[in-house]
Amino acid sequence: MVGPTAASSWPTPTGVLSDWAPSRMPGRLGKVIGREPVVTAIAVALRTKRLVSLVGPGGIGKTTVAQAVASRVAPLFADGAVFVDLSSAALPDLAAGVIASALGARVKPDNCIPAILQHLAGRDLLLVLDTCEHVLEPVADLAERLLQSVPKLCMLVTSREALQARDEWVEHLPPLALPPVEGRLSVDEAFAFASVQLFVERASAASEHFQFDEASLGPIVDICRKLDGIPLAIDIAAARVDGIGLRELSDRLAGSFALSARGRRTALARQQTLRATLDWSHALLSPDEQCMLHRLSVFAGGFSLGAAHDVGAEEGWPFHRSELLVTDLVAKCLVTVDVSSEPVLYRLLDTTRAYALEHLQSGAGAREARRRHALRCCRELATAEEDWERVSAGEWLQRYSPLIVDIRSALAWCFGPEGDPAIGVELAVLSTPVWFQVRADGEYLRHAREALRAIDEQRVGDDLLAMRLHLGCGHALVQQQGPSAKGNPDFFAALALAERVGVPEFQLRAAWALAGEFMLGADYNSAKIYAEKMEGALGSDRDGAAAQIYRRNMAQVLHYLGEQTRARSFAEAIEEMPVARSRFAISTTVQLDHRAVVDVVLARILWLQGHADQAMARVRRALARAEVVRLPFTMAYVLAGGACPLAMWTGDIASATRWTADLARHAHEHGHHYYATWAAAFELALETLEDAPGSAEARLRLTTREPRQLDELAVISPSLLNGVSIERANAGLAGWCLAENIRARAERERILGSECAAEALLHRALRIAERQGAHAWRLRAATSLAELWISQDREEESLALLSGALNLFTEGFASRDVKRAGALVRGLRASRGHAVADVTAVGAP
Secondary structure (H helix, E strand, C coil), X not given: CCCCCCHHHCCCCCCCCCCCCCCCCCCCCCCCCCCHHHHHHHHHHCCCCCXXXXXXXXXXXXXXXXXXXXXXXXXXXXXXXXXXXHHHCCCHHHHHHHHHXXXXXXXXXXXXXXXXXXXXXXXXXXXXXXXXXXXXXXXXXXXXXXXXXCCCEEEEEEECCCCCCCCCEEXXXXXXXXXXXXXXXXXXXXXXXXHHHHHHHHHHHHCCCCCCCHHHHHHHHHHHHHCCCCHHHHHHHHCCHHHHCHHHHHHHCCCHHHHHCECCCCCCHHHCXXXXXXXXXXXXXXXXXXXXXXXXXXXXXXXXXXXXXXHHCCCCCCHHHHHHHHHHHHHCCCXXXXXXXXXCEEECXXXXXXXXXXXXXXXXXXXXXXXXXXXXXXXXXXXXXHHHCCCCHHHHHHHHHHHHHHHHHHHHHHCCCCCCHHHHHHHHHHCHHHHHHCCCXXXXXXXXXXXXXXXXXXXXXXXXXXXXXXXXXXXXXXXXXXXXXXXXXXXXXXXXXXXXXXXXXXXXHHHHHXXXXXXXXXXXHXXXXXXHHHHHHHCCCCCCHHHHHHHHHHHHHHHHHCCHHHHHHXXXXXXXXXCCCCCHHHHCCCCCCHHHHHHHHHHXXXXXXXXXXXXXXXXXXXXHHHHHXXXXXXXXXHHHHHHHHHHHHHCCHHHHHHHHHHHHXXXXXXXXXXXXXXXXXXXXXXXXXXXXXXXXHHHHHHHCCCHHXXXXXXXXXXXXXXXXXXXXXXXXXXXXXXXXXXXXXXXXXXXXXCHHHHHHHHHHHHHXXXXXXXXXXXXXXHXXXXXXXXXCCCHHHXXXXXXXXXXXXXXXXXXHHHHHHHHHHHHHHHHCCCCHHHHCCCCCC
């Protein structure tokens, strides 16, 4: 298969012998779509291979391709080509007679093969034998004898399995190319795929009203995918467009409708419906092969040989018997195989599966097959959580995410009228991480609630299973609805059960979930309570993944509470520890890289402590880390929690603008609604940086009502100071930004003319900033108070205050706040006759 060859490389035809008048090629119906590569490949192969078998499932288009090949190469054989349809050979013994008749050989019933050999002697001919799957042995025997006796004979055979003859060259005919599942295609891009081309051509011929445009594109692509790119199925479906419309056709393409819909009246009987095509293949199977095929239909996705044995084997069958049956079904093109996967995976095409499922459900073994299938799903998932800590996220997803279609099918059966709810409860628990990692947490929530009802009402399962389900439900609700101000009831239920059962790991998980939820809701005092509960459940494990997460949580909580020194000690204690993958976050859609998170937390702490240069270096390191690990939530977290706010705090508006745009784009691309609201909040902050304190509160109400965002925005732009932030500050709920919040309120009071109130607030802000070690807030408060005193001719006090605040800084001289304070100091010293040179190192650009 090295590519097309020029016709000149073939022997020059010498004409048909005068006494040679066999039946010729049948006329082809319509043009061949999407098969040019395989037609060319077979034509090239026939140069050096005398026996080529074209193999594929029913309806895949083998006859059409064989006719196209024969039409192309027939002129290159002196005696042309002969097409023989062997579907009429009802019994294997009749195959030779059908071939002889098609060749025009006069034979007696008991003397077919010698007569065919004599008739073909000396011929330069392509013999096409179509539909050989039911007469494999006689055709294989005849082919070997013919090719040995007739040197210039070539043979092209079509079958649903190979002949297994000497020197046979097998070409497997794949389905027509399908559009990818991922991404959105234009009409022109979709039309480049052969399956879509075929559907559009057949539908256009069937209906004068059919249009291929943006409106019809989605249903057409969906139809082609549901039909696995099988030409006969697409042909039959397209013929129904005029009667029921595209969307209904797409909705109904499952089960008996797809199998029973009729195609062209002129087609062979076995090709007028998919059911007839599959009936033909099914009848050729042994009883054991039929039994295995029927049971394999319970798999909605791929399955291994081990899974096939667990579900499909009769009682007492050894594994090798199941293996042989599956490989036989592959050979007969009723099961497909993906040898590139590890382990090798097998699959039934959707139409074949629907057909086999009908046979299974009409018999007595359907419930047992479904039960085995659900148990097999449980076994496949038994090590999913442990594997999360052993392999990379990419490897884990590759291994477990394909199981979701079978998990979905098995759970539907388990909680259905004929199902087994006890298996369903176990499967709902074991499948929890898969649902979250494929971002189907909403669907998971429905199944988990069914499992909890089964535990309550049918007394299946136990407290341990209920605890894990409550934990999963809690995470799903947070994803669906955001954090609850009072804490998620499912998390509380999980924690209570974990404490009652005495399982430290799940006490940790539930406490971690509650700490995280309260932190998202900006209730840092409650978050601290549950973060500290984690420590109590750690036991002797002080260096593993759970200990890392506990310390990381404490660093975050303490930072937001305003305890920067303690927060930094927690963060620095774990930043150099070897990263241990934790199964804590496996049951959430939020996957955060440990090192990137620690860098963001430390960047915020360092900035507040007056180390702006180190802080921005941490931000850039976290961004680089997020690029490498390629976890979508990690990048969003780094941008929203670190890069965007710190750039604005520092006064680097160019970087802040760029990173805000990056956050908005990233949130849109990955469907992160939560982080899209952060991008909108930062956009508002950039627009109002120079506005008066509190002046943009009305615009703020249109952007966000989330306390955490309100706190952050009031720090960035005093114009966005609002009543909620003020109430939180008064209640002691905004520890990390309390000093800056109070300073912003003081600026508002000063504008309103209340200088005494402003000064009192600024003194309070200074005391809080000093107590917290937040040198950055202390500098801002000192600058505001100095400006107030300057307006009151209290320049000596202003100079002393500002100089003391600036002397705390050893870096960050290019930041907006340090430059502003430095300019004030230089102005004060100049006005009082001090040497300006004394302050060039302070706040100097």
